[in-house]
Amino acid sequence: MISFAVVVATKGRPAELNRLLHNLEQQTLRPDMVVIVDASLRANINLKPFKKTLNLYYIHYPYPSAAEQRNVGIRAVSSNIEIVGILDDDVLLAKNSLKNVMRFWQNAPMDIAGCGCNLLNFQPTPGRTFKESALFEGLGLYSRIRGKVMPSGWQTLYGVVKKNLFVDWLNIAASFWRKSIFDNFSFDPFFTGYSYLEDLDFTYSVSRHYRLVVLCDAGFEHHHSETARINLYQFGKKEVRNRLYIVKKHGLSLTGCYLGLFGRMVITLYMFVREKDKSQLWRALGNVVGLGEATLGQNKADADKGNY
Numbered sequence: 285m286i287s288f289a290v291v292v293a294t295k296g297r298p299a300e301l302n303r304l305l306h307n308l309e310q311q312t313l314r315p316d317m318v319v320i321v322d323a324s325l326r327a328n329i330n331l332k333p334f335k336k337t338l339n340l341y342y343i344h345y346p347y348p349s350a351a352e353q354r355n356v357g358i359r360a361v362s363s364n365i366e367i368v369g370i371l372d373d374d375v376l377l378a379k380n381s382l383k384n385v386m387r388f389w390q391n392a393p394m395d396i397a398g399c400g401c402n403l404l405n406f407q408p409t410p411g412r413t414f415k416e417s418a419l420f421e422g423l424g425l426y427s428r429i430r431g432k433v434m435p436s437g438w439q440t441l442y443g444v445v446k447k448n449l450f451v452d453w454l455n456i457a458a459s460f461w462r463k464s465i466f467d468n469f470s471f472d473p474f475f476t477g478y479s480y481l482e483d484l485d486f487t488y489s490v491s492r493h494y495r496l497v498v499l500c501d502a503g504f505e506h507h508h509s510e511t512a513r514i515n516l517y518q519f520g521k522k523e524v525r526n527r528l529y530i531v532k533k534h535g536l537s538l539t540g541c542y543l544g545l546f547g548r549m550v551i552t553l554y555m556f557v558r559e560k561d562k563s564q565l566w567r568a569l570g571n572v573v574g575l576g577e578a579t580l581g582q583n584k585a586d587a588d589k590g591n592y
Contacts, residue, residue, distance in 0.1 A: 286389050288367035288382075288460070289317035291357035293350045296324050297511050300374045305334045307376045313383040317341060317365060319357040323348040350479035351471035351486075358466050365463055372457040377401065378503035385460050385502045397465045397494030398487065400451075401458035401504040406443045415551075424537065425544045431498065433488050436540035437531035442498055449498045452491050456483030458504040465490060474529060478514045481526040488534065516563045520570020521577070523548070528578055545575065 290308065294301050301320070308314060319341045322329060327344040334340060345356050354370060361368055367389050371377075381401055388399060415438075420426040424435045430442035431451025439453050469490055475482035487496060514522070524545055531541040549571045556564035 285313070286366050286386050287316045287364055288369060288386060288389075289319060289361045289365045290315045290369040290371055291319045291321065291354055291361065292371050292373055293321050293323070293353035293357065294329075294373040295322065295348050297373050297509055298329050300507075300509050300511070301329060304371065304373055304375065305331075305338065308382075309334065309337045310379060311377060311382045312380050313386060314338065315369065315382065317362055319343065319360050321345050321353040321357040321360075323353055349473075349476045351475040351482040352473055355470050355473075358470070361463065367460050368463045368466065369458075369460040370456055372506065374507050374509040375458050376505045376507065377458065378404070378505075381458075381502040381504060385499060388499055388502070389460070393495075395495050396462075396497060397490050398454055398459055398461040398496045399502075400454035400456075400460075400496070400498045401502040402445055402498060402500050403455060403458075403506060404444060404503040405505040405507075406441075408443070409441070415547075420547065423543060424540055425547060433484070433491075433536075434540070435537040436544040437527050437534075437536045438544050439484050439488075445498050445500045447500050449500075451496050451498055452488060453484050454487040454496050454498070456487060457506050458502075459487075461490075465494070472533075475526065478519075478522065480519070480522050481530060485530050485533070488530075492534075516567040517570040517573075520552075520567040520572075521574035522570075524571055524574030524578060542575075545571065 292301065292304065308318065314337070317339045321343045323345055325346065331340050331342060341360060343356060343360060345353055358368055385399065385401070415426040416428050421428065426438055427434060427440050430440055431449060431453065432440045433452040434440065442449060442451055469486065471482055471486050475485065490496065527545065528541060531538055549568050552564050552568045552571065555561060556568065
C-alpha cells in the first residue's frame with residue numbers, strides 16, 4: 285500500500301481537532317503520519333489519547349495563516365511518504381474514505397497530481413440562482429459546468445459527485461496530493477491570516493500543469509466551525525482583495541472580476557433585504573471599502589511607475 289501522511293492546520297479549535305483525530309482512528313486505513321500545525325497562542329491540545337493509534341507530529345507555529353501552516357506541515361512530512369493529505373480541522377471522513385483514496389492512488393496515472401474527497405453535506409450557496417443565470421454565464425462570470433475556474437476568477441462549485449469528476453480546482457479541506465508536486469508548488473504566503481481563497485489559488489496553479497479529480501467514493505462532511513473566523517466586514521474586504529490578487533496572478537480577466545465582484549455585492553444586498561440580516565450589509569460595506577482600497581492602490585502603483 286502507498287505510504288501517506290495527513291497535514292492539519294489548526295488554531296484555537298481543540299474540540300474540532302479532537303473530533304477529527306477520533307475520526308482518523310476509526311478509519312479502515314489509518315495514515316502513516318499525522319502532522320498538526322497549531323497556531324494557537326498557547327499549545328494546550330492534549331494528544332496523549334491518540335499516540336497509541338496515530339503517528340502524531342506536533343508543531344506549534346504561532347503565526348496564524350492556514351496557507352503558511354500547511355507549507356510548514358508539508359515540509360515536516362517524512363521523506364518516505366508518497367501522498368500528502370490536507371485536512372481542515374472541522375471535517376469528518378466517511379469510514380472507508382482513506383482506504384478508497386489510497387486505492388485510487390495505487391493505479392493513478394502520473395498526470396494526476398491531486399484528488400479531492402466528495403462533500404456529502406454540500407449546501408448550495410445563497411445567490412446560486414443568480415450566479416447560474418444566463419446573464420452571468422453570458423458575461424463569462426459563472427457557469428453551470430461544475431468545477432470550472434472562469435475568466436472572471438470565480439470558481440464553480442461541484443457539490444456532491446455521483447462519479448469521478450475532473451476539475452480545474454479542488455476544495456482543499458479534504459484533498460490528497462503526490463508529495464513530489466510540492467517540490468514546485470506551495471501555498472502562496474500572500475494569503476496571510478484568514479486565508480480565504482488560498483485553496484483556489486493553489487489548486488488552480490497545479491491544474492494548469494496536471495489533472496485534478498474529485499472521487500465519488502471518498503466522502504466527507506465539512507462542519508464549518510465558527511471559531512477563529514473574522515467578522516463579515518473584514519471578510520467583505522478580504523474577498524475583494526484576494527479575488528483580485530488571483531485574477532492578476534493568473535492572467536485572468538480583470539474586467540470580468542470587477543463585474544463579478546459587483547454581482548457578488550448585489551447578491552449580498554439582496555440577502556440583507558430578504559433575510560433582514562445586518563451582517564450581510566456589513567459584508568457589502570466591506571466589499572465597497574475593499575474595492576476603494578484596490579482602486580487607490582492601483583492608482584498609486586500606476587503613479588509610481590510613471591514617476592520611476
